[in-house]
Amino acid sequence: MRLPSSEEEAEKIVDTALRTLQKGSGAAIYLLGEGTFWVKGAMPRRFLKEAIDRGAQVRAGERDLLARGIAGDAVEAGVGVVADIEGDLVEDVMHSADRVVSW
Amino acid sequence: MIAEAAGHEPSAGRRKTLALVLFTAPYGNQYADHMCRVAKRALEKGFAVDIFLYGDAVHAHLVGQRPKNFLNIGDELVRLAEMGANVMSCLICAIARGYIKEYNEAAKSYESQVTLPHVKFVTVQGFVAMIKRADRILMFGSS
Numbered sequence: 001m002r003l004p005s006s007e008e009e010a011e012k013i014v015d016t017a018l019r020t021l022q023k024g025s026g027a028a029i030y031l032l033g034e035g036t037f038w039v040k041g042a043m044p045r046r047f048l049k050e051a052i053d054r055g056a057q058v059r060a061g062e063r064d065l066l067a068r069g070i071a072g073d074a075v076e077a078g079v080g081v082v083a084d085i086e087g088d089l090v091e092d093v094m095h096s097a098d099r100v101v102s103w
Numbered sequence: 104m105i106a107e108a109a110g111h112e113p114s115a116g117r118r119k120t121l122a123l124v125l126f127t128a129p130y131g132n133q134y135a136d137h138m139c140r141v142a143k144r145a146l147e148k149g150f151a152v153d154i155f156l157y158g159d160a161v162h163a164h165l166v167g168q169r170p171k172n173f174l175n176i177g178d179e180l181v182r183l184a185e186m187g188a189n190v191m192s193c194l195i196c197a198i199a200r201g202y203i204k205e206y207n208e209a210a211k212s213y214e215s216q217v218t219l220p221h222v223k224f225v226t227v228q229g230f231v232a233m234i235k236r237a238d239r240i241l242m243f244g245s246s
Contacts, residue, residue, distance in 0.1 A: 001137055001243065033133040086137075086144040093239050094119055094150055102242045 001035045002103065004044055013103060014047040017056045027051070028097070030089050031060040031079075035103075036068060039076045052078035061085030120151040122237035125160040127244030129176040134244035135163055139179040141241065142188055152188040153233045154180070156222070160244070161197045164190070164222040177219060184221035191233065194224040 004010035017027040029051060031038050038044040039060055052058055059080040065071060075081060082088050093100050123142055129135040142152050156163055168177040184190050194213060197203050202215045203224070213224055225233075234240065 001134060002132075032137050084144070086140045087148070089141060090121070090145045090148055090150070093241065094121060094145070094148075097239070100239055100241060 001033050003034055003037050003041065007043055010044045010047045014051045016101060017051050018054055021055050025098070026057070026096075027055075028057040028059065028092055030085065030092075031058070031064075032085060032089075033061075033064050036060045036064045036070060039065070039079050040068075040070050040074055045076055048076055048079070052076070059085065059088060118149060118151045119238040120153060120236055121145045122153040122155065122233050122240045123243065124155045124157060124240065125163065125243045126158050128159040128162040129168075130170055130173055132244065135160070135176045135179075136174050138241075138243040139174065139176065139183065142183050143179075143186070146183065146186045146188060152183070153237065154183065154188055154190045155225075155230060155233055156190075156192040156196075157230075158193070158196050159200075161192050161200055161202060161218075164192055164219045165202070166217055166219055180219060181221050184219075190222045191225045191229060192218070192222045193230070194226050197224060 004013060014029075017029055020027040029048075038048050048058060057080070058076075058078065059082045060075065062081045062083045062085070064085070065075065065081060121142075123138050125135055125138045127134045138154070142154060145152050163176045164180055165177065168175055170176075180190055194203070197215065197218070198213070202218055203213045204215075206212075207214050215224075
């Protein structure tokens with residue numbers, strides 16, 4: 001729901017997902033509101049790409065992307081753009097996720 | 104009215120509960136918006152929803168909000184309560200911010216004339232009870 005304040009913070013957030021993947025579990029990252037800027041900013045985008053390449057599911061809210069003028073090629077390949085991001089989030093959190101971490 | 108909410112015990116076939124904790128005041132950022140939208144979808148999908156307003160988030164249940172261009176969070180909290188959400192506010196946080204002027208000795212409760220009646224004031228025991236019964240917890244914002 002927000003951009004990382006530093007490279008260290010971005011690394012820490014994505015590292016949580018990567019460690020989960022290393023242990024053989026799945027990891028999903030949801031980007032809402034200001035968090036959708038992760039797909040555009042050079043620094044967070046780099047960390048996001050690493051998470052995608054390692055198998056994390058990354059989803060961004062379509063309404064929030066459009067509101068911020070982020071669309072098309074500006075969205076990192078592998079990021080799922082979701083119309084009902086809140087609905088998807090609820091389904092994942094309540095039915096699929098064993099642990100949830102929110103920033 | 105203080106609601107300690109200690110009597111909610113899980114039983115067979117109960118709905119799963121999603122607890123949402125808001126830490127920031129509305130309008131300076133969109134955390135309250137996100138929280139309300141997630142709460143609404145969860146209620147629509149049949150989940151039980153608990154909402155807790157902590158710290159500056161207690162400003163979210165002030166009556167008479169009139170944002171010009173933003174989602175009216177006060178109205179949203181009313182809608183969510185009417186949809187079945189259990190909306191709670193930190194009593195100590197509300198007292199600290201001047202929302203509660205006095206203790207009603209007769210009713211044995213803290214009351215406010217300036218906050219939404221749909222929102223219940225709870226102490227930390229109520230917060231802990233909410234955490235205990237939640238199947239999942241999402242945090243919005245930071246203190």
